[in-house]
Amino acid sequence: xxxVTQTPRYLIKTRGQQVTLSCSPISGHRSxxxxxxxxxxxxxFLFEYFSETQRNKGNFPGRFSGRQFSNSRSEMNVSTLxxxxxxxxxxxxxxxxxxxxxxxxxGSRLTVL
Amino acid sequence: xxxxxxxxxxxxxxxxxxxxxxxxxxxSMFDYFLWYKKYPAEGPTFLISISSIKDxxxxxxxxxxxxKSAKHLSLHIVPSQPGDSAxxxxxxxxxxDEKLTFGTGTRLTIIP
Numbered sequence: 001x002x003x004v005t006q007t008p009r010y011l012i013k014t015r016g017q018q019v020t021l022s023c024s025p026i027s028g029h030r031s032x033x034x035x036x037x038x039x040x041x042x043x044x045f046l047f048e049y050f051s052e053t054q055r056n057k058g059n060f061p062g063r064f065s066g067r068q069f070s071n072s073r074s075e076m077n078v079s080t081l082x083x084x085x086x087x088x089x090x091x092x093x094x095x096x097x098x099x100x101x102x103x104x105x106x107g108s109r110l111t112v113l
Numbered sequence: 114x115x116x117x118x119x120x121x122x123x124x125x126x127x128x129x130x131x132x133x134x135x136x137x138x139x140x141s142m143f144d145y146f147l148w149y150k151k152y153p154a155e156g157p158t159f160l161i162s163i164s165s166i167k168d169x170x171x172x173x174x175x176x177x178x179x180x181k182s183a184k185h186l187s188l189h190i191v192p193s194q195p196g197d198s199a200x201x202x203x204x205x206x207x208x209x210d211e212k213l214t215f216g217t218g219t220r221l222t223i224i225p
Binding site for chain 2: 004031033035040041042043044045048050055056058090092101102103104105106107
């Protein structure tokens with residue numbers, strides 16, 4: 001059974017640009033969550049989607065957005081990139097969200113110059 | 114405001130001995146707790162969880178203890194093995210919530 005797949009794995013952008021990251025969940029999983037990992041901050045929750053609906057959102061500015069498609073694949077977008085957006089962005093999927101185990105992808109490492 | 118705290122950024126333990134990783138939380142709404150393990154260049158993988166109705170949960174070499182009155186949980190690994198060297202994250206959520214709040218992680222190094 002294929003795991004959670006994130007693309008691209010690495011990318012470099014400059015300040016002011018925008019970026020789109022993609023996540024394909026485990027087959028059959030309908031919930032997709034996104035987390036940002038930075039040194040010293042641990043993993044911080046961005047948002048969670050279930051059946052194309054955003055059910056929960058973390059404390060991030062509106063520059064961070066996401067969506068989920070009918071096949072449960074998800075994308076997140078960051079507009080007007082800032083240096084502080086440099087981080088590892090992790091996607092996780094689960095069968096239905098809520099209490100339970102999350103399966104994480106390997107992450108997309110974004111560097112903003 | 115860090116609602117889940119892992120105050121030890123790193124820990125070194127001799128192979129075969131017990132590793133104890135600690136986690137404190139401040140939000141009394143949290144009632145489900147998980148531990149994740151992360152190797153470099155990989156995503157976190159689920160290790161073990163515990164709900165607030167229990168004070169202990171075991172899975173092989175891994176045991177999680179929950180002290181609700183102290184808002185403290187710990188992960189015990191015994192015996193520790195070299196493959197246990199990784200970063201361990203504690204996470205918590207209110208029941209039924211899709212959002213996990215993670216600690217900043219503890220890097221465990223097992224010395225052969």
